[in-house]
Amino acid sequence: MTPSARVQAAIEIVDEVIAAAKAGGAPADRLIANYFKARRYAGSKDRRAVRELVYGAIRACGPVPGSGRAAMLRLAEIDPAIAPLFDGEGHGPAQVREGEPVADGGIAPDWLVARLLASDIDHTEAAALLDRAPLDLRVNTLKAERAGLDLPEPGEPLAAPHGLRFDAGTQVEQWPAYRDGAIEVQDGGSQIVCLASGAEPGETVIDLCAGAGGKTLALAAQMENRGVLVASDTDRTRLSRLGPRAARAGVTIASTVLLDPGKELAALAEYAGKADRVLIDAPCSGTGTWRRNPEARWRLTEKRLDQLVQVQSQLMEIAKELVAPNGTITFVTCSLLDEEGAGQVERFLSADPGWRAEPLALPAGRERGEGTRLTPHHDGTDGFFVARLAQTR
Incomplete structure (x- = not known):
């Protein structure tokens, strides 16, 4: 997939995410998986790039955007590298029209922001809610101890006494310790x-x-x-x-x-x-x-x-x-x-x-x-x- 085609794919998925949010449908991760199940020609780099674009667009919008395209245009305001990809070439998105609607940024819909503020969640606290989460593990003390556990990566000890932190996307499911039940994924x-x-x-x-x-x-x-x-x-x-x-x-x-x-x-x-x-x-x-x-x-x-x-x-x-x-x-x-x-x-x-x-x-x-x-x-x-x-x- 070309970079422009990746943007168009992300737009289509965000359209599905918006529809599902309004109708109580499937979550974003499942919609992404379903999208690529029907497009097996897409390689792992394409899938990873499109996923990043989808979640980037979702995080960039506060209220529900009018469309996936409007959401992606909002992300383009944050990431200048995206705007030139609206070039209308091949499978990429059409060129931006003058006055075309762009989704609003922010933390969440206004009523929900007000509820957060009333609960003493200020802007700094609320903004952190949209960061990307790391991957946390719990060492299963029925089978192992955190101090002596040998893992492919060391992990950062957490305040939780049996917790370890890794970068998001770490493939812990492939580790022997996971297969043996010595670790569990848990925030x-x-x-x-x-x-x-x-x-x-x-x-x-x-x-x-x-x-x-x-x-x-x-x-x-x-x-x-x-x-x-x-x-x-x-x-x-x-x-x-x-x-x-x-x-x-x-x-x-x-x-x-x-x-x-x-x-x-x-x-x-x-x-x-x-x-x-x-x-x-x-x-x-x-x-x-x-x-x-x-x-x-x-x-x-x-x-x-x-x-x-x-x-x-x-x-x-x-x-x-x-x-x-x-x-x-x-x-x-x-x-x-x-x-x-x-x-x-x-x-x-x-x-x-x-x-x-x-x-x-x-x-x-x-x-x-x-x-x-x-x-x-x-x-x-x-x-x-x-x-x-x-x-x-």
């Missing part, structure tokens, strides 16, 4: 919020919104593979991925429970009032993960945010029924909005004086309300809020 912030749970060997722990089980595996290692660990979720496909991952990691204490929305307590009835720890990695806006999924800014609406806040409240009520008298609830969101963090915990504690927030001693993050918040700018991690709640005695 350093995600590792730290697992530590906040305080899970210990021999306990009964429920990962209420386990997804594909990344935090479940971290909890299993924290528990030294001793105790009862339940991974539950409403998404059958994602939950089914835990079994092979657990086998590779040597995790033997994790079991799965598929939940029926609205009937979660029925599925978890045998654990009611018995859990030492309940981790709620709640569905949220994902504002803390824009480094990895920058198009998520275009998917979120005020209505959707309100729905997510309601779901989070319901999950906390479910967790109350599961936890033992001396147990704890750890509430986590990968969001920087107070509605989904400090504000959510404040509402919970105000509504039920039988609960209190426990102090957290974490290796990163700053206090936010009754919990701790991590941000890309301050902590170099994805954005998270975490709080641990216990019943008053």
Whole structure:
């Protein structure tokens, strides 16, 4: 592909990304993969270059752009090397017309920027949300230790005690340590919020919104593979991925429970009032993960945010029924909005004086309300809020 053809390919993909964002369709990485699946003539350098252009254009636009072309023209204002490629030659994009619309820059749609500011995420903090994320690993202590692990590259030790950082795009899946289950891909912030749970060997722990089980595996290692660990979720496909991952990691204490929305307590009835720890990695806006999924800014609406806040409240009520008298609830969101963090915990504690927030001693993050918040700018991690709640005695 010529450089101009790469730009045109990126424009076409960004058009698909915009449509998917409006309709709740596939994420950008899947759309890129599908695009090249139908164009096998494109080499690895072409694919890499087009991918960079696509994500560059997405990050360059704040509000949803009118078209992929408008988004690419916005990127051309930032990167002067792109503008001459609008030459109309071959498979390249047509020449720029006078007065042609260019997408707006910025961090996100205006309403969302206002919500971030109200949560004390200023411009510097918000801008860091659009940086490219590194690749973080968690050393699986069931099989290895960070200090003695021999990897093809050394990695940078993280504040998370078992974390290592590498450049984005490092092909760790090809490393023997990955195939043997000695390492797992997990953001350093995600590792730290697992530590906040305080899970210990021999306990009964429920990962209420386990997804594909990344935090479940971290909890299993924290528990030294001793105790009862339940991974539950409403998404059958994602939950089914835990079994092979657990086998590779040597995790033997994790079991799965598929939940029926609205009937979660029925599925978890045998654990009611018995859990030492309940981790709620709640569905949220994902504002803390824009480094990895920058198009998520275009998917979120005020209505959707309100729905997510309601779901989070319901999950906390479910967790109350599961936890033992001396147990704890750890509430986590990968969001920087107070509605989904400090504000959510404040509402919970105000509504039920039988609960209190426990102090957290974490290796990163700053206090936010009754919990701790991590941000890309301050902590170099994805954005998270975490709080641990216990019943008053």
